[in-house]
Amino acid sequence: MSDPKVGENRVGAARRSCAVVSPPQPVERLFISLSLPDWVHTELEGLSEPLRGVAWTLPAQLHLTLRFLGDTPIDRIERIEESLASIRVESFILPIEGAGVFPPKGPPRVIWVGVGTGHPHLFQLRQRMDDALLAAGIDFDVRFFQPHITLARCSEASSGAISTWLRRHGEFSTAPFRVTAFDLCSSRLSAQGAVHTLKRRYPLA
Numbered sequence: 594m595s596d597p598k599v600g601e602n603r604v605g606a607a608r609r610s611c612a613v614v615s616p617p618q619p620v621e622r623l624f625i626s627l628s629l630p631d632w633v634h635t636e637l638e639g640l641s642e643p644l645r646g647v648a649w650t651l652p653a654q655l656h657l658t659l660r661f662l663g664d665t666p667i668d669r670i671e672r673i674e675e676s677l678a679s680i681r682v683e684s685f686i687l688p689i690e691g692a693g694v695f696p697p698k699g700p701p702r703v704i705w706v707g708v709g710t711g712h713p714h715l716f717q718l719r720q721r722m723d724d725a726l727l728a729a730g731i732d733f734d735v736r737f738f739q740p741h742i743t744l745a746r747c748s749e750a751s752s753g754a755i756s757t758w759l760r761r762h763g764e765f766s767t768a769p770f771r772v773t774a775f776d777l778c779s780s781r782l783s784a785q786g787a788v789h790t791l792k793r794r795y796p797l798a
Contacts, residue, residue: 618666618668619667620664620666620667621664621667621670621779622663622780622781622782623662623778623779623792624658624659624660624661624778625658625659625661625662625722625775625776626656626657626658626659626775626778627656627657627687627775627776628774629657629742629770630770633689633767634652634653634655635652636689636767637652637655637689637706637744638652640692640706640744640762640765641744641745642758644750644751644754644758645749645750646747646748646749646750646751647704647745647746647747647750647754648745648746648748648786649744649745650743651786654787655742655743655744656776656789657741657742658743659719659775660719660722660723660726660733662733663733669731670792672729672730672731673731674777674793676726676728676731677725677726677775677777677795678795680718680721680725680795681721681798682717682797682798683714683797683798684714684771684773684797685712685713685714685715685771685772686769686770686771686772687708687711687712687769687770688708688709688711688766688767688769689706689708689709689742689765689770690706690707690708690709690766691706691709691763691764691766692705692707692759692763692764693707693741693759693763694747694755700747700750700752701747701750701752702746702747703743703745703746703747704743704746704747704755704758705741705743706741706744706765707739707741707742708740708741711740714772715740715772718797719738719740723735772797773796773797774794774795774797775794775795775797776791776792776793776794776795777793777794777795778791778792779792
């Protein structure tokens with residue numbers, strides 16, 4: 594006589610094996626940024642030097658990230674676009690000043706240029722952006738905001754060579770430029786690097 598529990602286990606296993614697995618939800622890799630004038634791109638391009646283990650950002654991809662959203666479900670993007678459209682901040686003047694590395698101690702992973710002390714409206718824009726995204730139910734990584742433009746990423750780079758570069762360019766600066774909009778962009782990773790595409794531009798007041 595067969596054991597009924599064995600039969601039940603076999604039926605349960607068969608049902609589990611036939612269970613429908615939902616396909617992964619499509620996502621898009623998103624970030625919010627400030628674009629730079631062409632003349633700023635040109636000046637930043639002039640900072641690149643052939644350093645072993647250093648991959649310089651392509652001029653067309655230089656930007657200042659305000660908020661990285663990462664892989665975002667497609668069905669939430671419309672809500673994000675609507676929340677960003679509600680932001681009201683006046684246009685402002687932003688400098689490009691100073692250069693450094695992340696992390697500040699240990700092997701460098703990123704070379705960046707900064708915006709000096711920035712502008713109060715830059716931090717106001719970031720705060721109102723975060724408030725709008727949170728109100729729309731969008732989750733993101735909350736951390737200290739240090740506005741910067743990523744110039745290069747480092748892999749097994751010589752710390753000595755980067756230190757020499759910093760001594761030459763640590764006080765780098767350009768003329769300030771007016772920020773009149775912020776952008777919602779997508780980023781697609783490829784063998785040649787990330788490809789950035791503008792999804793929507795939001796003019797400032």
